[in-house]
Amino acid sequence: MFRKIPLAWLQVTREKTRLIVAIAGIAFADILMFVQIGFQEGLYASANGPHYSIKGDLVLVDAKYKTIFYMQSFSRNHLYQALAVEGVKSVDSLYIGSADWINPINRSSRAILVFGIDPTKPTLKFPEVNQNLDSLKQIDKVIFDRGSRPEYGPIAEYFEKGQPFEAEINDVRVKVSGLFTLGASFSAEGNLVASDLTFFRIFDRNSNDIEVGIITLQPNADLESIREQINSQLPDNVKALTIEEFAQIERDYWANSTGIGFIFTIGTIMGFIVGAVIVYQILYSDVSDHLPEYATLKAMGYKDSYLLGVLIQESLILSLLGYLPSSAIAWGLYELTRSATLLPIFMTLNRAILVLFLTILMCSISGAIAVRKLREADPADIF
Numbered sequence: 365m366f367r368k369i370p371l372a373w374l375q376v377t378r379e380k381t382r383l384i385v386a387i388a389g390i391a392f393a394d395i396l397m398f399v400q401i402g403f404q405e406g407l408y409a410s411a412n413g414p415h416y417s418i419k420g421d422l423v424l425v426d427a428k429y430k431t432i433f434y435m436q437s438f439s440r441n442h443l444y445q446a447l448a449v450e451g452v453k454s455v456d457s458l459y460i461g462s463a464d465w466i467n468p469i470n471r472s473s474r475a476i477l478v479f480g481i482d483p484t485k486p487t488l489k490f491p492e493v494n495q496n497l498d499s500l501k502q503i504d505k506v507i508f509d510r511g512s513r514p515e516y517g518p519i520a521e522y523f524e525k526g527q528p529f530e531a532e533i534n535d536v537r538v539k540v541s542g543l544f545t546l547g548a549s550f551s552a553e554g555n556l557v558a559s560d561l562t563f564f565r566i567f568d569r570n571s572n573d574i575e576v577g578i579i580t581l582q583p584n585a586d587l588e589s590i591r592e593q594i595n596s597q598l599p600d601n602v603k604a605l606t607i608e609e610f611a612q613i614e615r616d617y618w619a620n621s622t623g624i625g626f627i628f629t630i631g632t633i634m635g636f637i638v639g640a641v642i643v644y645q646i647l648y649s650d651v652s653d654h655l656p657e658y659a660t661l662k663a664m665g666y667k668d669s670y671l672l673g674v675l676i677q678e679s680l681i682l683s684l685l686g687y688l689p690s691s692a693i694a695w696g697l698y699e700l701t702r703s704a705t706l707l708p709i710f711m712t713l714n715r716a717i718l719v720l721f722l723t724i725l726m727c728s729i730s731g732a733i734a735v736r737k738l739r740e741a742d743p744a745d746i747f
Contacts, residue, residue, distance in 0.1 A: 390686025393639025398694035406709035410549035424577030477552035480563025496542035511547035512554030643730035679731035
């Protein structure tokens with residue numbers, strides 16, 4: 365094994381121009397895979413932001429729930445039925461609806477996602493919301509998501525300068541009394557939190573119909589057992605879910621019921637194929653240029669398995685040389701994208717390992733295919 369490594373390294377570094385082209389090609393393929401996988405996971409994470417922001421152990425939702433942007437309401441009485449189950453500590457209501465936000469600067473209209481909560485309880489996990497609950501007790505006061513698209517207006521800039529900002533939502537005039545950070549997503553390009561009474565005014569509806577019931581359990585309660593009890597005692601039109609199940613349904617909707625998951629998967633596969641073709645061309649050219657040398661090695665008694673090992677080692681060296689700059693560039697692209705769009709796109713260890721594995725697999729497959737050319741290295745043609 366020791367003798368094979370220097371030979372593979374010499375083969376890789378012999379042609380400097382070819383080496384640079386190979387590294388650039390592999391890096392391009394890796395960057396494409398990093399971008400596709402990173403954007404996909406980032407967009408899924410943004411869609412799950414509201415789900416993981418709920419402060420509770422279980423949620424009660426409509427049985428046909430698919431996505432938070434098109435939620436069906438149900439009677440709050442079902443939530444009180446869940447409160448009667450042993451092990452349930454408390455229940456809270458969360459109202460969710462999409463409204464028309466009118467930018468007062470240019471009078472443009474844009475859909476915004478509104479969360480209605482009881483201002484006397486910390487229903488959500490946003491620290492800035494919980495610190496400003498008292499302001500929500502005043503009617504028509506709202507807390508705006510600074511991570512919303514700029515088309516909603518310069519709300520954050522006005523607020524941070526101490527200037528009041530008022531806007532119309534479904535013909536109801538509201539005033540921004542605070543800011544929090546959630547970020548735009550598939551479901552909504554903007555978000556705001558209002559009290560339940562303000563929510564009712566915006567949507568002209570009564571308090572009995574809710575979108576999400578938040579269930580908090582007693583300490584050390586058996587979550588799965590209580591969830592099953594709640595589902596067995598409530599009608600089929602509602603269901604109790606863990607927060608993770610709640611988020612997974614949303615994720616599955618965007619991955620399977622829309623073209624988003626398919627598009628990003630195809631992009632990743634295309635990056636893999638592009639890289640495999642590039643590495644194959646490099647290795648094939650290398651074998652073709654040194655066919656007499658390989659034939660000489662065969663004449664000396666080296667078997668095809670040894671020569672295959674050399675090519676596989678070449679491909680592994682190329683994969684590492686191409687992966688290192690691509691991971692650094694991808695990290696920079698993630699940072700740039702996150703600052704520009706506020707999407708939660710980060711370089712994670714799992715993603716870095718996944719792309720490294722795909723790179724090694726891509727190059728190994730190319731090396732295994734290129735070895736077929738070695739069969740043409742017949743010692744009889746040389747001697």
